[in-house]
Amino acid sequence: MERRRRFGNGAELGRREFLKxxxxxxxxxxxxxxxxxxxxxxxRISIATGGMGGVYYPLGGAIAAAISKYIPNVEAAAxxxxxxxxxxxxxxxxxxxxxxxxxxxxxxAYIGAGKFKEKLxxxxxxxxxxxxxxxxxxxxxxxKTVADLKxxxxxxxxxxxxxxxxxxxxxxAVGINPDKDVKRDRLGASESAGALKDGKxxxxxxxxxxPTASILDLAAAPGMKLSFVPNEDCxxxxxxxxxxxxxPATIPKGAYPGVNADVPxxxxxxxxxxxxQMDEKLAYDIVKTIFDHKDDLVAVHKQAxxxxxxxxxxxxxxxxxxxxIQYFKExxxxxxx
Numbered sequence: 001m002e003r004r005r006r007f008g009n010g011a012e013l014g015r016r017e018f019l020k021x022x023x024x025x026x027x028x029x030x031x032x033x034x035x036x037x038x039x040x041x042x043x044r045i046s047i048a049t050g051g052m053g054g055v056y057y058p059l060g061g062a063i064a065a066a067i068s069k070y071i072p073n074v075e076a077a078a079x080x081x082x083x084x085x086x087x088x089x090x091x092x093x094x095x096x097x098x099x100x101x102x103x104x105x106x107x108x109a110y111i112g113a114g115k116f117k118e119k120l121x122x123x124x125x126x127x128x129x130x131x132x133x134x135x136x137x138x139x140x141x142x143x144k145t146v147a148d149l150k151x152x153x154x155x156x157x158x159x160x161x162x163x164x165x166x167x168x169x170x171x172x173a174v175g176i177n178p179d180k181d182v183k184r185d186r187l188g189a190s191e192s193a194g195a196l197k198d199g200k201x202x203x204x205x206x207x208x209x210x211p212t213a214s215i216l217d218l219a220a221a222p223g224m225k226l227s228f229v230p231n232e233d234c235x236x237x238x239x240x241x242x243x244x245x246x247x248p249a250t251i252p253k254g255a256y257p258g259v260n261a262d263v264p265x266x267x268x269x270x271x272x273x274x275x276x277q278m279d280e281k282l283a284y285d286i287v288k289t290i291f292d293h294k295d296d297l298v299a300v301h302k303q304a305x306x307x308x309x310x311x312x313x314x315x316x317x318x319x320x321x322x323x324x325i326q327y328f329k330e331x332x333x334x335x336x337x
Contacts, residue, residue: 042075043282048090048099050083051158053190053214054206055303056100056270059128062300063098063272063290070289074282082188084162085115091275092120098286102131102162102207103269104169104245107317114165121276123321125287127314129306130267132210132249133166135229136218137203138196146174146231150181155195155204158188166268167205169242173234193218203229207268209303210255219257226256232264245269245317269315276321283323291327309333 047064050056060078067076079096081087087099088109101109108114109122137143143152149171156171156178157163164186171178178184187195192204193214206212219226228251235246249267253259272290274283290297290307297304313320313328313335320328325335 042073045074045076045097045282046095047076047078048081048087048096049078050081050087050100050161051188051190052080053188053193054083054212055209055301056083058213058301059209059297059303060100062297062304065300066289066293066296067286069296070293071282071285074285082158082160085160085165088116088120088122088273091122091273094275097274097278098125099273100128101271101273102166103127103271103315103317104242105162105165106271106273107243107245108165110318115160122273122318123276123278123283123324124316124318125272125274125283125321125324126290126307126312127316128270128272128312129209129303130249131162131207131270132251133170133231133266134206134208134210134212134215134251135170135203135231136192136196136206136215137227137229139225139227141202143203143227143229146170146229146234147176149203149229150176152202153183153185153200155185155187155192155201157186157192157205157207159186161188162268163205163207166207166238166246166266169238170205170231170234170266173237189214197221197224209270209301209306210251215256226258228256228259228263228265230264231266235266238266243317247315269317271316271318273318274321278321278323280321280323280326283321284327285323287324287327 047060049060064076064078067074084101084105087101090096091099109116109120112119156167168178189206195201218224232248238246245268246266249265251263251265253262294307309331313333320335328335
């Protein structure tokens with residue numbers, strides 16, 4: 001399976017335009033052709049996202065399409081990745097230009113802890129929306145608390161993902177050793193949902209926006225009766241050890257079929273990161289495009305409704321990029337330093 005896929009209307013339009021022109025000319029290039037000049041002048045940027053069953057990929061695709069549409073001479077494409085940890089490393093290595101990541105991973109990257117051997121040269125463009133921890137379990141398995149996962153077969157998220165990090169921290173908070181006390185797989189959102197449906201898992205961890213498409217599909221499958229495990233009581237121990245990046249959240253009643261009451265959970269902010277050396281004007285234009293054309297993003301995924309100017313500068317464990325600071329100050333916001 002291809003690990004990195006392209007998604008973005010701007011990038012596709014650029015290729016079609018190029019092929020149309022070159023095809024009409026028998027494959028030759030003519031000096032002075034406006035269409036070819038535009039194709040040559042366009043700056044291509046990539047957005048590292050996550051798996052196709054989560055929110056990062058469609059939201060990243062929406063951001064890519066908006067950038068391609070509204071920023072002159074810039075074409076953006078979203079890429080399927082293993083998510084947060086890999087996204088930080090890809091941006092730091094300049095293999096991706098932007099990346100959506102979970103705030104706890106961003107904090108580790110900033111201080112050089114956890115999965116990162118050194119501080120990475122990353123900067124935040126905006127806080128996008130809260131990532132809610134969703135521990136999905138099959139009814140009838142006796143899983144009502146996180147402690148009940150002991151002895152069960154679970155998935156803690158894809159290797160190198162933010163899901164895996166928060167899953168291991170939650171298990172640690174209740175005294176479960178993930179290498180000894182559970183049978184553990186390391187699957188992404190869609191793969192975890194499929195494994196639960198096939199009876200290969202008792203429960204799995206997912207951190208993302210609500211609703212998440214793969215969970216919706218799973219909950220709607222014939223014979224599937226799901227429950228969601230509360231985990232808000234793990235926050236105090238996690239923040240005491242790993243920093244003030246987690247906060248209470250709720251999986252609301254009715255969010256998924258069968259969720260008949262609010263489920264107290266934990267959350268961490270989602271960030272849009274760039275390399276600290278990204279051109280200041282480009283960073284400014286990207287942030288401006290996201291907030292000026294929010295409706296375009298909402299049309300692709302309803303999670304974009306959570307985008308909020310005031311919230312975009314609150315709760316970031318990463319310093320903000322100079323271009324983002326300029327935009328937010330123009331909007332009258334105080335950006336934490």
